[in-house]
Amino acid sequence: QVQLVESGGGLVQAGGSLRLSCAASGRTFSTYYMGWFRQAPGKEREFVAAISWNVRNTYYADSVKGRFTISRDNAKKTVYLEMNKLKPEDTAVYYCAAQGQRQRALRYEYDYWGQGTQVTVSS
Numbered sequence: 001q002v003q004l005v006e007s008g009g010g011l012v013q014a015g016g017s018l019r020l021s022c023a024a025s026g027r028t029f030s031t032y033y034m035g036w037f038r039q040a041p042g043k044e045r046e047f048v049a050a051i052s053w054n055v056r057n058t059y060y061a062d063s064v065k066g067r068f069t070i071s072r073d074n075a076k077k078t079v080y081l082e083m084n085k086l087k088p089e090d091t092a093v094y095y096c097a098a099q100g101q102r103q104r105a106l107r108y109e110y111d112y113w114g115q116g117t118q119v120t121v122s123s
Contacts, residue, residue, distance in 0.1 A: 002026040002098045002112040009094060009117030012086055016121070020081040022096030022114055029098075030074040033105035036081045038092035038119075047108050048094070049081060059106075064090075086121045093118050 008020040020036070035050035049070040050059040058070055069082040079096060094117050097110035104110075 002029065002032065004096045004098060004112055004114035006094065006096045006114045006117040009119045011120045011122065014086060014088055014121055014123050016086050017082070017084045018086065018119060020083065020094055020096075020117060020119070022079045022081075024077045024079070024098065026077075028100070029077040032098040032100050033102060034070075034072055034079040035097045035099065035105065035108070035110055036070060036079075037095045037097060037108075037110075038090075039095070039116075040089075040092040043092075045095070050105060051079065052102070083119070086119075088121045088123045091119060091121050 003025040006022050031053050036048040037045050038048050039045040051070045051072050067085045072079040096114040098112040099105040099110040
């Protein structure tokens with residue numbers, strides 16, 4: 001079992017930056033793929049970024065490539081999402097997720113989810 005708690009959301013002006021954190025519990029954090037997803041009002045949840053357990057592989061949605069960076073610290077059991085050059089269309093609730101199986105992670109099938117943190121970008 002993995003429990004996830006996101007933090008770091010808030011209100012920021014367009015062009016600004018935020019850093020989201022996701023703290024995990026459980027002894028097997030270092031073996032999980034970790035992902036970030038987001039859901040805007042009236043829209044479906046969408047994939048944002050993911051990182052492999054060994055940090056060798058990262059994946060990004062086209063809409064955030066070059067602006068967002070995912071990272072993790074396995075010793076601290078924490079995954080981060082550094083968001084730069086934020087746009088109003090980045091406004092959403094951001095969720096952290098964990099998946100122990102690589103193939104399912106690559107299909108965006110995650111088993112564990114946090115409660116989400118709100119990010120609002122004003123124009």
